[in-house]
Amino acid sequence: MTRAIFRAVPPIRFTIRFPNAATRVWIARGALASLGRETRRVTGATRVVLVTDTHVGPLYAARARRALRHAGIETDLVTVPAGERSKSIERLAGLWRRFDDAGLSRAVAVVALGGGVVGDLAGFAAATWLRGVPWIGVPTSLLAMVDSAVGGKTGIDLPSGKNLVGAFHQPSLVIVDPALLATLPARHRRAGLAEVVKMGFACDAPLFRVCERHAAALAVGNPAALATAITRALRVKTRIVSRDERDRGERTALNFGHTVGHAYETARGYRGVLHGEAVAVGMCVAARLSVRVAGLDPAALRRLERLLASLGLPRRLTGVRAIALERAMRHDKKRDARATRWVLTPRMGHASVPQPITTRLVRATLLDVGARI
Ligand SMILES: NC(=O)c1ccc[n+]([C@@H]2O[C@H](COP(=O)([O-])OP(=O)(O)OC[C@H]3O[C@@H](n4cnc5c(N)ncnc54)[C@H](O)[C@@H]3O)[C@@H](O)[C@H]2O)c1
Ligand SMILES: [Zn+2]
Numbered sequence: 001m002t003r004a005i006f007r008a009v010p011p012i013r014f015t016i017r018f019p020n021a022a023t024r025v026w027i028a029r030g031a032l033a034s035l036g037r038e039t040r041r042v043t044g045a046t047r048v049v050l051v052t053d054t055h056v057g058p059l060y061a062a063r064a065r066r067a068l069r070h071a072g073i074e075t076d077l078v079t080v081p082a083g084e085r086s087k088s089i090e091r092l093a094g095l096w097r098r099f100d101d102a103g104l105s106r107a108v109a110v111v112a113l114g115g116g117v118v119g120d121l122a123g124f125a126a127a128t129w130l131r132g133v134p135w136i137g138v139p140t141s142l143l144a145m146v147d148s149a150v151g152g153k154t155g156i157d158l159p160s161g162k163n164l165v166g167a168f169h170q171p172s173l174v175i176v177d178p179a180l181l182a183t184l185p186a187r188h189r190r191a192g193l194a195e196v197v198k199m200g201f202a203c204d205a206p207l208f209r210v211c212e213r214h215a216a217a218l219a220v221g222n223p224a225a226l227a228t229a230i231t232r233a234l235r236v237k238t239r240i241v242s243r244d245e246r247d248r249g250e251r252t253a254l255n256f257g258h259t260v261g262h263a264y265e266t267a268r269g270y271r272g273v274l275h276g277e278a279v280a281v282g283m284c285v286a287a288r289l290s291v292r293v294a295g296l297d298p299a300a301l302r303r304l305e306r307l308l309a310s311l312g313l314p315r316r317l318t319g320v321r322a323i324a325l326e327r328a329m330r331h332d333k334k335r336d337a338r339a340t341r342w343v344l345t346p347r348m349g350h351a352s353v354p355q356p357i358t359t360r361l362v363r364a365t366l367l368d369v370g371a372r373i
Helices: 031-043 056-070 089-101 116-130 142-148 177-182 186-203 204-212 217-221 223-244 248-253 258-267 277-291 296-310 322-335 358-368
Strands: 012-016 022-028 047-053 073-082 109-114 136-141 155-160 161-168 172-176
Touching: 022 204, 031 056, 031 136, 031 172, 031 177, 047 089, 056 073, 056 109, 056 136, 056 161, 073 089, 073 248, 089 155, 109 116, 109 155, 109 186, 116 142, 116 155, 116 161, 116 186, 136 142, 142 177, 142 186, 142 223, 155 223, 155 248, 155 358, 161 258, 186 217, 186 223, 186 248, 186 258, 186 277, 186 296, 186 358, 204 217, 204 223, 204 296, 204 358, 217 223, 217 296, 223 248, 277 296
Parallel strands: 022 172, 047 073, 047 109, 109 136, 136 172
Antiparallel strands: 012 022, 155 161
8 A cells, every 4th residue: 555645634624616505525533523513613503403324323323412512502313214215205204294393493404414325315304394404414334425425416216216306405514524434334335435436437537546556455444545535536526516516417427337226226126235236237337338339448347347346346237137127217217318328438537428328239238247138
């Protein structure tokens, strides 16, 4: 491990500016302890609803509440079951009811303490309550730290498709405390790394090379390697979302691997395969298609597959039929004509604008990567 590569480790503070909003980001080991002070400073709230899940709550909710109390902020705690299935209409309605019971007014903020599931759910509840109250992200999973906590996409799933109901609602503040990763199960750490690889392969070749160089350290959860991955990935994500908040141009590159990834999650009923794992396989499909129709060098596809393998991520679909994936992708398309246009990578780090691909070629590629007939 070279020392130079770990120069950019926290603490780091910056602001992401959008046309009608701004997100303050604070990255530091131990940053959770300043949640109260930062919340007060940025939102002025004296009361928050703290949303967490059944895994994260017992580990960190008491520390979060203590930090808030020290800044004179009262907390109502809401805990949802851990896992993707909590991004549901029922859980959303449950949050609204709790907001109502707590008399949650415009002066109050929502704090999402957890992974991408809690962030997407609580962020959407905040977006819709009283037509929008401020929210604060305290990402606790690697995936949430590198990707979902910034950019303001919030929402829930329906049984027929991922993220079908949602809103853009920028968090006012995001507090990234890499020390919280010490308790994250290895499988979830690997799933988070898939989104870092995605950002590298689709948007930033130097980030991909950092992942390659430090794959072994990242795979075992070396804290310095993870801190580097977090800061570099956040820099890439910040650059992209601040130029294209609403996903109309450049930001679509971040959907690389997600056409099949989302279909895979849906076809598996949001069970047994994690979002990051689905994205890993989805990237293998998208990269193969990129070789076939966009002129990607096959050597780049091999590098992608090798990196995913060394990070312990899947490269093949399992337990799913091609027809089920195609159905899920078609269903998405009815809602959003862009959904089955594919983000391809003619060159590593340079994703193209989404384009349509023939169903025959897609079918052949799905079968190549393990889908059943
Ligand atoms: N909004 C966006 O821009 C965006 C981007 C990427 C992904 N997502 C969404 O994010 C979700 C996936 O996020 P995720 O992978 O964080 O899933 P998750 O929220 O389910 O977290 C993964 C698991 O790790 C546990 N956990 C989290 N932090 C922990 C910690 N510090 N210690 C111990 N356990 C911990 C959680 O309880 C859960 O069991 C998906 O729904 C995906 O669609 C959203
Ligand atoms: Zn994703």
